[in-house]
Amino acid sequence: MKPSQGDKDCDRAVPKGRGGGAFLLAQVGAHAASKFAERLAELDLVPAHAGILRILAARPALTQQALAATLGALPSRLVALIDELESRGLLERRPHESDRRSYALHLTEAGKSSLQTIGRIAREHQQILLAALSQEEQQQLAALLQRVADQQGLTPQVHPGYASAERAAPSSKL
């Protein structure tokens, strides 16, 4: 019912204020993930690699099954990712002390070093992403998001992108 809309102003192509905080959250969140993946590509890593390294740093000797359960991912999906990390010397599969079927995953020194580099990249990424906000506002934003994340039952440090079931359309988000 709005036939009047001059096309001269592209910024007004779509009603601006609408959409609500939920859409903004999805939009800015996808942008953040995309930009971080871009930066991570400098190290020839994908976000899932970084996630595995981070989890392993906090919980050494994890088996692949336990790692899959933590991430909510399928064990078969992790095989290739772990293969790649191991072939680059960032982690190693050590024999499990009591169960010869499974491995104990451990970061190597190179893996720990790589994780620090990732941390530096993540901080740079965040600084660029949130450049519009003051330090105080950034903390304010993080606090609000943290409360939402807690109330929604999100696992700290685990990105929903691993979820097996209840998949959301890969790239058809809007």
Place this chain on the structure above:
Amino acid sequence: MKPSQGDKDCDRAVPKGRGGGAFLLAQVGAHAASKFAERLAELDLVPAHAGILRILAARPALTQQALAATLGALPSRLVALIDELESRGLLERRPHESDRRSYALHLTEAGKSSLQTIGRIAREHQQILLAALSQEEQQQLAALLQRVADQQGLTPQVHPGYASAERAAPSSKL
């Protein structure tokens, strides 16, 4: 099949406070998108459908090329989506007034009605998603996100998930 995983203290599995606001943004944003897609599935729609309907409501008579340009998507990707929406009677391809190669896309009455339903679902979704925050805090969050979105050059109402190049790994986010 979630046999729990040995650890009695899952919440402390990974250092909590860390990760920063950028990770929280990606995490909560992906969760928001996933939950919204879940709700939208009730209408047998994917988020991309809703995005097309929304753009078309604001800019009627758009050609498929112009729509693709607006969304940053490939024209070939839109064909199937538009087909589906047209076969459900939510929009129609009308002949372009001056160029017989292209179509003018218009929402039908059913399409406008469907868009209103989508709006209702979106509001319910947001209410559930941000239940941890007061009304004032929700506005505070939206204001902060809007400033980030503006500074980052994000197009209002357009989800980055359409982008053709600079793709981020579909589901290997973390």
Place this chain on the structure above:
DNA sequence: TATTGTTATACTCTATAACTATA
């Protein structure tokens, strides 16, 4: 018989490039 890590297969989604009909 159940479970760990792995592999094989089928399926989905996407990009690329052809194709047609107009311009």
Place this chain on the structure above:
DNA sequence: TATAGTTATAGAGTATAACAATA
């Protein structure tokens, strides 16, 4: 010759189910 819409093909990524070794 160039462009709008469409279709065809190939590639990437995933889930599912099978598999061998061990419990």
